[in-house]
Amino acid sequence: MHTLxxxxxxxxxxTVGLALLCIVLFxxxxxxxxxxxxxxxxxxxxxxxxxxxxxxxxxxxxxxxLGQGLFWGFGGYCMAAxxxxxxxxxxxxxxxxxxxxxxxxxxxxDFMDWNQITSLPYIWYPFKSFPLTIIxxxxxPTLLAYIIGTAMFKRRVGGVYFALITQALCWxxxxxxxxxQGWTGGINGITDLRTCLGWDIRTKSAQITLYFLTSxxxxxxxxxxxxxxxxxxxxxxxxxxxxxxxxRFSGYSVSKLKTFIFCVAAAMSxxxxxxxxxxxxxxSPKLVTIEPxxxxxxxxxxxxxxxxxxxxxxxxxxxxxxxxxxxxxPNLWYxxxxxxxxxxxxxxxxxxxxxVDRFGPMLGKKIFSMIGRAQQNFPAVVPVTIEANxxx
Amino acid sequence: xxxxxxxxxxxLKDIFLMQGFAGFSLxxxxxxxxxxxxxxxxxxxxxxxxxGEFLTVGAYVTVFLSHMVxxxxxxxxxxxxxxxxxxxxxxxxxxxxxxxxxxxxYLYNRPLDTLLATWGLSMILQQACxxxxxxxxxxxxxxDWMMGSWSPSEGLDIPINGMFLLALAIVMVVLxxxxxxxxxxxxxxxxxxxxxxMAGAVGINTKSVDRITFAxxxxxxxxxxAAFTTIGSVSPSAGSLYIVDTFIVVxxxxxxxxxxxxxxxxxxxxxxxxxxxxLTGVLAKIFVLVGVIIILMIRPQGLIASxxxx
Numbered sequence: 020m021h022t023l024x025x026x027x028x029x030x031x032x033x034t035v036g037l038a039l040l041c042i043v044l045f046x047x048x049x050x051x052x053x054x055x056x057x058x059x060x061x062x063x064x065x066x067x068x069x070x071x072x073x074x075x076x077x078x079x080x081x082x083x084x085l086g087q088g089l090f091w092g093f094g095g096y097c098m099a100a101x102x103x104x105x106x107x108x109x110x111x112x113x114x115x116x117x118x119x120x121x122x123x124x125x126x127x128x129d130f131m132d133w134n135q136i137t138s139l140p141y142i143w144y145p146f147k148s149f150p151l152t153i154i155x156x157x158x159x160p161t162l163l164a165y166i167i168g169t170a171m172f173k174r175r176v177g178g179v180y181f182a183l184i185t186q187a188l189c190w191x192x193x194x195x196x197x198x199x200q201g202w203t204g205g206i207n208g209i210t211d212l213r214t215c216l217g218w219d220i221r222t223k224s225a226q227i228t229l230y231f232l233t234s235x236x237x238x239x240x241x242x243x244x245x246x247x248x249x250x251x252x253x254x255x256x257x258x259x260x261x262x263x264x265x266x267r268f269s270g271y272s273v274s275k276l277k278t279f280i281f282c283v284a285a286a287m288s289x290x291x292x293x294x295x296x297x298x299x300x301x302x303s304p305k306l307v308t309i310e311p312x313x314x315x316x317x318x319x320x321x322x323x324x325x326x327x328x329x330x331x332x333x334x335x336x337x338x339x340x341x342x343x344x345x346x347x348x349p350n351l352w353y354x355x356x357x358x359x360x361x362x363x364x365x366x367x368x369x370x371x372x373x374x375v376d377r378f379g380p381m382l383g384k385k386i387f388s389m390i391g392r393a394q395q396n397f398p399a400v401v402p403v404t405i406e407a408n409x410x411x
Numbered sequence: 412x413x414x415x416x417x418x419x420x421x422x423l424k425d426i427f428l429m430q431g432f433a434g435f436s437l438x439x440x441x442x443x444x445x446x447x448x449x450x451x452x453x454x455x456x457x458x459x460x461x462x463g464e465f466l467t468v469g470a471y472v473t474v475f476l477s478h479m480v481x482x483x484x485x486x487x488x489x490x491x492x493x494x495x496x497x498x499x500x501x502x503x504x505x506x507x508x509x510x511x512x513x514x515x516x517y518l519y520n521r522p523l524d525t526l527l528a529t530w531g532l533s534m535i536l537q538q539a540c541x542x543x544x545x546x547x548x549x550x551x552x553x554x555d556w557m558m559g560s561w562s563p564s565e566g567l568d569i570p571i572n573g574m575f576l577l578a579l580a581i582v583m584v585v586l587x588x589x590x591x592x593x594x595x596x597x598x599x600x601x602x603x604x605x606x607x608x609m610a611g612a613v614g615i616n617t618k619s620v621d622r623i624t625f626a627x628x629x630x631x632x633x634x635x636x637a638a639f640t641t642i643g644s645v646s647p648s649a650g651s652l653y654i655v656d657t658f659i660v661v662x663x664x665x666x667x668x669x670x671x672x673x674x675x676x677x678x679x680x681x682x683x684x685x686x687x688x689x690l691t692g693v694l695a696k697i698f699v700l701v702g703v704i705i706i707l708m709i710r711p712q713g714l715i716a717s718x719x720x721x
């Protein structure tokens with residue numbers, strides 16, 4: 020019990036941070052936000068999965084990937100494929116008239132019809148089954164990360180080069196998804212997703228349930244991340260970030276370690292992508308290109324690249340800021356966001372979490388000393404009242 | 412396809428030549444873009460994601476000058492372009508100088524952080540361009556001598572602006588070569604980038620070298636922007652479309668090598684242009700990128716690696 024407390028929860032300060040996050044996610048947001056905003060929050064939280072993964076592989080492992088959108092996107096597309104097939108079957112079942120049956124291919128997603136595809140591509144077959152889809156949501160991105168990781172890290176491609184190559188991979192994915200219209204829905208992506216196993220995901224109650232589901236999975240990811248960082252593997256990971264050659268010369272396989280943590284980050288991102296699709300009801304290549312991938316790194320940088328919990332706040336704050344500023348000041352928000360990135364990297368390299376660590380204790384002391392002073396100023400009050408009470 | 416089959420061998424040769432020349436235009440654009448980045452990223456190890464925006468700035472300077480000339484001094488139209496190139500360089504140079512002082516200088520020890528900070532910078536510069544010049548695309552009025560095409564034989568048309576671009580790229584490469592490898596200042600730059608502490612110890616003002624090197628790289632991007640106006644229209648996001656390509660060119664070439672940058676720009680541009688003839692443009696792009704990534708896996712140091720003891 021004690022080791023679990025220390026490892027997964029991260030001791031006293033870690034438990035407090037996690038408890039605060041739980042309060043915010045499970046009490047503050049559901050009680051204070053209306054349904055629309057809560058749904059938006061689930062969207063932000065699904066980005067936070069990527070940020071949590073990046074804390075592991077970038078903040079603690081030193082591997083900056085600018086292509087996390089790739090894994091997030093594959094997770095999302097797998098989920099979307101399943102939902103789309105279900106939607107297509109529902110439409111086929113609802114439309115009893117023979118006319119529609121004659122015009123469209125039964126059970127085929129609408130965009131395939133528009134692209135003159137008459138039978139389901141083989142790639143889509145696994146997405147007929149829900150358990151298989153769930154497996155693929157994790158398997159496809161993780162396998163991809165494993166292949167990329169093994170190929171790159173074995174050859175000791177690292178640092179900046181790795182970042183740029185993952186960025187190029189992300190770009191490749193975008194353009195190939197846009198061109199293979201018949202298989203992926205092209206630039207519009209996979210839209211119009213309604214039900215998941217017969218459960219209408221667009222109703223209010225479903226959205227609230229999905230919000231809680233997303234939060235629970237996010238907390239689970241943070242706990243897994245904490246656990247990885249607390250065991251020996253996590254120590255070696257940090258050592259590798261700070262002195263790769265020393266770890267290699269100590270006999271550890273740096274490439275395997277890097278591949279492992281990269282795969283973990285990819286799996287977490289994929290989970291976020293799949294939950295995004297359930298929450299929002301569509302998936303498009305615009306969401307997985309270079310720009311969103313850089314935003315995901317920014318979430319992590321703003322929240323604090325070493326802090327799993329900070330990353331969640333970073334994702335929420337930056338996404339919310341993006342939505343808010345682009346609504347309120349469409350011309351200014353680029354300046355504001357750009358300014359935030361510059362200021363954070365320049366002055367707060369450890370992000371929000373670093374700022375809390377630095378100023379938190381000071382603030383705490385100040386509050387305590389104020390309370391202390393307040394008590395010192397009125398020491399006589401308490402005895403007097405007691406005497407008065409005794410007198411009666 | 413039947414059209415090609417029906418053509419004679421001579422015409423086929425012409426098509427091949429023209430396609431090859433289209434590759435040369437692309438090569439010139441890549442090379443001009445990559446030259447500045449090869450200095451900033453290759454030598455200084457700063458991941459300047461705002462490099463494309465310096466191109467945009469240079470392009471807007473050229474467009475602005477062309478409008479000024481057509482409005483106020485139409486007679487000067489044939490001669491303004493060289494002036495525009497110099498102006499684009501100067502403006503981008505000054506902007507780069509300011510950026511170095513205000514931002515990049517604090518981040519030299521943290522290369523991955525330069526990426527995030529300059530991404531922010533690129534957002535700001537893009538929006539600034541949008542606020543000043545508007546979101547619409549704009550084109551420069553080209554002097555007459557740059558339009559049209561040169562046909563050395565029947566059926567073979569080589570666009571003049573493409574040739575101009577190629578000539579400009581070659582001149583810039585030669586200039587940068589002499590500046591970096593044959594001048595005293597270049598020696599200082601290379602010394603600073605290889606061993607900052609030692610360079611400082613022998614009396615080189617490394618901070619000043621940093622400032623001017625970064626500004627020079629940005630200035631080169633400005634020239635690329637001026638050249639860009641001869642083949643395309645300018646919009647605030649024009650530069651960002653090329654940034655990934657440019658980084659790939661520099662990385663593929665071997666970060667610190669000028670010859671490597673030239674070779675890689677040539678290889679990528681020509682293979683893309685030739686593949687485009689057989690496949691669609693997008694597929695050609697994918698094939699080239701995948702090819703580059705595979706070669707980078709086999710040779711992570713790029714085509715031409717500088718021998719440096721780490």
